[in-house]
Amino acid sequence: MAGGAVSENHNEPWFLAQLKPGGLERAVTNLARQGYESFMPMREETRRRAGRWDRVRKPLFPGYLFVKVPLSQMHWRSINSTYGVARIVALEAGRPTRVDPDLVAALKVRFRFNGELNQPAELEVGNRVRVITGPLADNLAEIEAVPERGRIHVLLQFMGRYTRAVLATDDVESV
Template sequence: MDGGTNPSESCAADREADLHWFLAQLKPGGFKLATRNLARQGFETFMPFQDITRRRAGRLHADTRPIFPGYLFVRILPDASGWRSINSTYGVAKLVALEGDRPTEVPRGIISDLRARIGTDGAFLPAREFAVGDGVRVVAGPFANAIARIDALPEKDRIFVLLEMMGRQVRAMVQPRNLELL
């Protein structure tokens, strides 16, 4: 037998990695400062990002934005008693506490679901597969912010959409990561 890991151990490790995540509210512009200081304290952090394109002064600008702006997921091990130090970490406003003074744990499965939606190129993928006829919004590229309808799905990494331009429908190819369902 090779030195690989046991599949049941791997599943247990995945389940364990999904446990004990909390949500920290960030101070304005505090993402880099918070992640750096939390890492110094030994906390694991996670924030999913999405590529977008915005039109400013008549020009297209590619940008990356957080899926949950102003918030950062922080993993706190159950035996870690220093979770209170997160509230005084530079860049962090506070841990989200829905009831009382103890932080509220993120429901199990959320982090693993989010991580599963990050592609090999780091792009955030849609929640489900697209289907012909679905209404979508283009979030990145030259057609950013346009509303379209899916026309064809020839390959996994490209989608043909129908855009309304100048009074008629125009067919364009778009990468799935640049679309979001309506």
């Protein structure tokens, strides 16, 4: 999830804001109103509810939001008083801690700008993946074949035996 004005300056610092419980949407909206860009990488999970499988989006870092503060607007204290935000993370008293820009850049490469998981273009035979959706969610598998774009054949260890399955590439993530 992202909000706020999208800045073209890649040298501007990123900070980590701790959110109030249930404050993600409110924080993103109010930070955007103040002109801050925010980024929350999200992953899709499968949960069983009332006897059926549902897909839900969950934050990769629950309770935290990346916030870019433009150099021309270094009034980071206003972030602390934003609705939905508990505080900006400060490892030193009185000074917020900057997030390594390479970390944020790597997360943005791995996740689309709207925060959803962006699968690598090349899934290769022999790579290990984690199933993230469906009844096999959270199981590790090894790629056995990649016959067509969007589908892979995997080998799962399931109940003490190896089982073959065909999955969509959106249903797995690299480990």
